[in-house]
Amino acid sequence: MTNFADITTIGVGGPIATFIEPTTRVGVIEAVEDADAKGLPLCVVGGGSNMLVADAPFDGVVVRDARRAITVPDEAAPVEDGERIVHVNAEAGCNWDDFVVFAVELGLEGVEGLSGIPGTVGASVVQNIGAYGQEVASSVESVEVWDRRDKRTLDIPAADMGFGYRASMLKSSMYAAPATPADRFFPTPRYVVLSVTFALRHSETGTVGYGQLASALGVEVGDRMATRDIRNAVLKVRAAKGMLEDATRYAAPAMAGTKRDDQVALAVAAQRAQAAASPAPADDAAAGAVANRPFADRHSCGSFFMNPVLTAEQAERLPQDAPRFAATLPDGTPGVKTSAAWLIDHAGFHKGFRIADDAPAGLSSMHTLALTNRGGATAADVAALARRVQDGVEAAYGVRLVPEPVVVGLDLR
Incomplete structure (x- = not known):
C-alpha cells in the first residue's frame, strides 16, 4: 500500500x-x-x-497523472517574419523542472527563473508558482481542464484563470476562506488540469528580475543573461537556502520514473557535493535524528506560509523595519505585502527552531519559512510546529499566517 x-x-x-x-x-x-x-x-x-x-x-x-509528454506545435526556431513566440504544450503529469530544462535546452525564455521548484506542470498553474522575478502566470497561454461539476473539458485562457499571488481560480474552488476547505471540492479543485499550453519567447537570454539572483550573477536587476546561466544561478541560490527537494527520493519505488533520469542524476550529484561541503547541522545528531542524514533541510513542503497581504491599517501596526511591498488584496484594492519569513524570525522562531530539543520536526537550519521533517516526523509533529509558529507570530504582530500547502485532514487555520 x-x-x-x-x-x-x-x-x-x-x-x-x-x-x-x-x-x-x-x-x-x-x-x-x-x-x-x-x-x-x-x-x-x-x-x-x-x-x-x-x-x-x-x-x-x-x-x-503519469502522462509527461511535452510537444511544440509551433516552429521552434524564429520564423522569417520575426515572430519569436513559441507555444509549448505539456501534459499535467510532467515534472515541472523537466519542463524548465526542456524550454532552456530549446532556447526559450520565460520559465528559467522557476528552476528547481518541485512538483508538476498541472500543479504549477493551480498554485501560480513564482520565484526570482517570474510567475508561471506570465507564460501561460491556456489551461485544459476537466470540470468535475459540469462533466466536460474546457480550455481556459490565461486571462480567465484568476491568477494572483499564489492563487488561481482553480485553487480558489477548493476553499471557502483562507485555509478553510470548501464543502464540495477539496482537496482537489473543481477543475482538474489535463495539460497546459505556454507561450514562451525564442531567446537564448532572459531578464534577471530579482535582486538576490542579480547578486549571485554579479549583474544588475534588469540585465539580460543566458537563460542557462540564470537557471544555474537559481539552482545554487535555492540549494543554499535548502529550498530544493531531496533528489534521492526518486530512487524510491513510489517515485521512480516521475522525473527524467538524467536530471535526477545531475540533481543527486549536486546535492551530494553540497552536503560534502556543508555537513549536516550537529543538532540533528544531538536530537536523535537519523545518523548522517545530510538532506533533512530538503524534507519540507517548500515555503510553508504565504507572505501576508495586509491592509494599509494592518501594515501600519508592523515594526518600522518590517518589509513592505505594494500588493493587491483579494477584493482588488491596494494592499501591502510583508515577509512571512521576517515575521517568523522576529517573533523568536529562528532557523533550526524546534518545539523541544528532541522534536523530529523543526524549522529548516537554512530558512525560517520551511518546516522540515528532521527524521521520523509525523504529520502531527509538523502541524504542532506550524501552530506554534502561527500562534507566536499572531501574538507578536496580530497577523495569522496562512499555510501555502494543501493541508488535508488537519486544521491549520
Whole structure:
C-alpha cells in the first residue's frame, strides 16, 4: 500500500486506500469521474511538494497523472517574419523542472527563473508558482481542464484563470476562506488540469528580475543573461537556502520514473557535493535524528506560509523595519505585502527552531519559512510546529499566517 509519506517531499502522511496512475487523458478523466460518482474523497497529486496530509488513512482515491509528454506545435526556431513566440504544450503529469530544462535546452525564455521548484506542470498553474522575478502566470497561454461539476473539458485562457499571488481560480474552488476547505471540492479543485499550453519567447537570454539572483550573477536587476546561466544561478541560490527537494527520493519505488533520469542524476550529484561541503547541522545528531542524514533541510513542503497581504491599517501596526511591498488584496484594492519569513524570525522562531530539543520536526537550519521533517516526523509533529509558529507570530504582530500547502485532514487555520 502506498502512503502519502512515500509521495510527498516532506515525507509524512498516512496510507492511501486507492492509488491510481493513469497513463492516458481518458484514463485521468475516468479515474476522477469514478471517484466522484462513488462519492469518494479524491486527491489529485503532482510531485507531492505542496501537501501536508494527516497520518490517518486516506479512505479515498489518489490520482497521480503519469502522462509527461511535452510537444511544440509551433516552429521552434524564429520564423522569417520575426515572430519569436513559441507555444509549448505539456501534459499535467510532467515534472515541472523537466519542463524548465526542456524550454532552456530549446532556447526559450520565460520559465528559467522557476528552476528547481518541485512538483508538476498541472500543479504549477493551480498554485501560480513564482520565484526570482517570474510567475508561471506570465507564460501561460491556456489551461485544459476537466470540470468535475459540469462533466466536460474546457480550455481556459490565461486571462480567465484568476491568477494572483499564489492563487488561481482553480485553487480558489477548493476553499471557502483562507485555509478553510470548501464543502464540495477539496482537496482537489473543481477543475482538474489535463495539460497546459505556454507561450514562451525564442531567446537564448532572459531578464534577471530579482535582486538576490542579480547578486549571485554579479549583474544588475534588469540585465539580460543566458537563460542557462540564470537557471544555474537559481539552482545554487535555492540549494543554499535548502529550498530544493531531496533528489534521492526518486530512487524510491513510489517515485521512480516521475522525473527524467538524467536530471535526477545531475540533481543527486549536486546535492551530494553540497552536503560534502556543508555537513549536516550537529543538532540533528544531538536530537536523535537519523545518523548522517545530510538532506533533512530538503524534507519540507517548500515555503510553508504565504507572505501576508495586509491592509494599509494592518501594515501600519508592523515594526518600522518590517518589509513592505505594494500588493493587491483579494477584493482588488491596494494592499501591502510583508515577509512571512521576517515575521517568523522576529517573533523568536529562528532557523533550526524546534518545539523541544528532541522534536523530529523543526524549522529548516537554512530558512525560517520551511518546516522540515528532521527524521521520523509525523504529520502531527509538523502541524504542532506550524501552530506554534502561527500562534507566536499572531501574538507578536496580530497577523495569522496562512499555510501555502494543501493541508488535508488537519486544521491549520
